[in-house]
Amino acid sequence: MADTADTAEPILELKDVTLKFGETWGLRNVSLDLYPGQTFIIFGAAGSGKTTLLKAVIGLVRVDSGQIKLLGEDVTQMEEHELFGLRSRVGILFQEGGLFDSLLVGENVEYPLVNQQSSAKEGDSQGEEEVECRVRETLRFVELEHTMEKFPSELSGGMRRRVGIARAIVTNPPLVLYDSPTAGLDPITANTIMALIAKQRDVQNTASLLVSHRYQDGEIMADFRYDPEKKELLAIPEEARVSGANGTRFVVMRGGEIVFFGTRHELEASDDGYVKRFVRHEG
Amino acid sequence: MLRFLTTWIGSFQEYILLSGRAFGNIVREPHYYDDVLIQMDIIGFGSIPIVLLTGFFSGAIIALQMARALNTYGASSQVGSIVALTLVRELGPVLTALLVTGRNASGIASELGSMKVTEQIDAMRALGTDPVQKLVTPRLIATAVMLPALTVVADAIGLFGAYLVSVPLLKIISASQYWTTSYQALVMNDLAQGLLKPLIFGMIIALVGCFYGLRTTGGTQGVGRATTHAVVAASIWIFFVTFLIDKIFVNL
Ligand SMILES: Nc1ncnc2c1ncn2[C@@H]1O[C@H](COP(=O)(O)OP(=O)(O)O)[C@@H](O)[C@H]1O
Ligand SMILES: [Mg+2]
Numbered sequence: 001m002a003d004t005a006d007t008a009e010p011i012l013e014l015k016d017v018t019l020k021f022g023e024t025w026g027l028r029n030v031s032l033d034l035y036p037g038q039t040f041i042i043f044g045a046a047g048s049g050k051t052t053l054l055k056a057v058i059g060l061v062r063v064d065s066g067q068i069k070l071l072g073e074d075v076t077q078m079e080e081h082e083l084f085g086l087r088s089r090v091g092i093l094f095q096e097g098g099l100f101d102s103l104l105v106g107e108n109v110e111y112p113l114v115n116q117q118s119s120a121k122e123g124d125s126q127g128e129e130e131v132e133c134r135v136r137e138t139l140r141f142v143e144l145e146h147t148m149e150k151f152p153s154e155l156s157g158g159m160r161r162r163v164g165i166a167r168a169i170v171t172n173p174p175l176v177l178y179d180s181p182t183a184g185l186d187p188i189t190a191n192t193i194m195a196l197i198a199k200q201r202d203v204q205n206t207a208s209l210l211v212s213h214r215y216q217d218g219e220i221m222a223d224f225r226y227d228p229e230k231k232e233l234l235a236i237p238e239e240a241r242v243s244g245a246n247g248t249r250f251v252v253m254r255g256g257e258i259v260f261f262g263t264r265h266e267l268e269a270s271d272d273g274y275v276k277r278f279v280r281h282e283g
Numbered sequence: 284m285l286r287f288l289t290t291w292i293g294s295f296q297e298y299i300l301l302s303g304r305a306f307g308n309i310v311r312e313p314h315y316y317d318d319v320l321i322q323m324d325i326i327g328f329g330s331i332p333i334v335l336l337t338g339f340f341s342g343a344i345i346a347l348q349m350a351r352a353l354n355t356y357g358a359s360s361q362v363g364s365i366v367a368l369t370l371v372r373e374l375g376p377v378l379t380a381l382l383v384t385g386r387n388a389s390g391i392a393s394e395l396g397s398m399k400v401t402e403q404i405d406a407m408r409a410l411g412t413d414p415v416q417k418l419v420t421p422r423l424i425a426t427a428v429m430l431p432a433l434t435v436v437a438d439a440i441g442l443f444g445a446y447l448v449s450v451p452l453l454k455i456i457s458a459s460q461y462w463t464t465s466y467q468a469l470v471m472n473d474l475a476q477g478l479l480k481p482l483i484f485g486m487i488i489a490l491v492g493c494f495y496g497l498r499t500t501g502g503t504q505g506v507g508r509a510t511t512h513a514v515v516a517a518s519i520w521i522f523f524v525t526f527l528i529d530k531i532f533v534n535l
Contacts, residue, residue, distance in 0.1 A: 055405065058409060060405050060408055060409060080408075080413070081413075084411040085411075087408070087409050087410070087411060088410070088411050090409075092406075092409050094402040094405060094406055095402065096400065096401045096402040097401055097402065098401060098402035098403050098405060098406030098409075099401075099403070099406070100403055100406070100407075101401075101403070111410050112410050112411075115410050115411040115412065116411075118313075118411075
């Protein structure tokens with residue numbers, strides 16, 4: 001996987017992307033290249049542009065200048081209705097959940113599949129049974145199969161987050177955007193969720209942008225790998241962690257700008273006061 | 284001041300854009316018929332009790348006031364026509380619209396506002412559904428259809444309230460006299476006005492409610508603000524448009 005990085009096309013390319021909300025910077029000269037299967041962990045203070053970055057990637061917010069190439073298509077040049085097809089190939093978990101509270105959990109998870117079908121050409125659509133099957137399978141993946149017939153409002157915060165993840169990955173998209181998947185959760189639930197995200201990455205080779213406030217989230221993504229045989233997360237051997245261009249990278253944002261980009265070791269070695277705030281210091 | 288004006292013009296521009304898209308969607312696929320029916324039920328049938336109550340008392344009150352005033356000129360027999368004219372032309376449409384504003388412009392703004400702050404609107408767009416098509420257009424159609432119907436109900440029950448005051452209570456005219464004069468008082472022009480107004484008011488209520496709902500920011504507090512703004516703005520627009528329509532119809 002690691003050695004394909006040089007030959008493979010980036011799945012997502014941002015070039016000098018800038019966006020202003022009135023006087024405040026949403027994004028400021030942001031450039032990055034994300035390769036298939038790769039994870040970027042995004043840290044930053046509240047209001048530093050993390051959510052804006054994720055939304056800009058799929059054209060939910062329009063940027064003022066720069067270029068965003070997603071799965072080979074230029075998002076900045078596309079009309080809203082042209083974006084629908086492209087967006088259906090990307091999963092997204094919203095910070096505030098974004099679950100439709102008028103729909104059942106099962107219907108929420110089914111939504112992207114049904115939408116993908118209606119935008120696909122006639123004929124190659126899956127049957128209803130297949131959809132139902134896939135919904136069950138995905139809910140089982142997040143260990144919530146029993147909540148199919150419940151409304152999101154009947155679930156706990158951690159369960160809703162997991163439903164959100166199920167909805168984001170139900171189509172097995174090559175890129176998933178996770179906005180603060182562990183925010184506001186207790187450490188145990190948070191670790192469960194991170195394990196699911198790492199598992200999805202390793203089972204499907206999913207690339208992801210992951211906004212987080214917990215340093216451990218980054219550690220889990222950078223240092224652990226899902227083992228399909230043992231069915232659990234195993235630590236990656238020390239020497240293999242940073243090798244390859246495809247490893248997990250850390251991004252630190254401030255005022256819409258990327259102020260740090262690099263590996264975990266580089267992050268820990270940084271002596272920038274702002275960047276240091278996002279590193280957990282042992283002892 | 285200038286800053287205020289530019290923000291206002293900016294908002295108005297956005298409002299017009301949203302309206303344009305909402306109307307455009309009426310003839311565009313996909314159609315969410317289920318949502319139209321659900322909204323008709325909420326806006327139309329849900330409002331009937333309050334419209335009945337308010338309509339009835341407005342009619343009764345106008346009759347009480349008019350009976351005394353008309354009596355001084357010895358024109359008590361005209362009570363039916365006066366009530367019919369005021370109700371059908373002005374009060375029926377405006378009162379019903381204000382009630383529905385209080386009930387539904389606020390309801391729409393808070394529902395869409397909550398969806399906005401919990402990122403359900405973004406989720407819709409991310410999952411390939413146009414929120415204007417799915418949320419705004421059904422509410423526009425439902426309100427534009429239901430408000431004229433509610434207004435007719437309000438007019439009818441108002442005339443009945445005025446009848447109860449003028450005939451059995453005050454005994455100033457006979458039942459047949461009341462119904463004949465009120466019926467004869469209305470000409471085509473009044474009926475047209477009485478139906479055109481609620482049609483336009485309905486569109487205003489739905490679009491203003493959706494507009495403020497969809498631009499909500501700032502969490503649950505923002506939802507409260509959006510709701511208040513929607514009710515205030517829709518009410519002002521209703522009076523302003525009443526004035527315009529009256530001006531046009533007087534000149535006809
Ligand atoms: N729709 C918007 N309108 C105006 N300002 C916005 C909007 N969305 C975000 N912002 C502003 O842009 C900045 C970045 O916001 P955001 O990306 O949500 O930050 P984060 O997710 O890192 O906390 C903040 O200052 C925020 O207030
Ligand atoms: Mg955010």
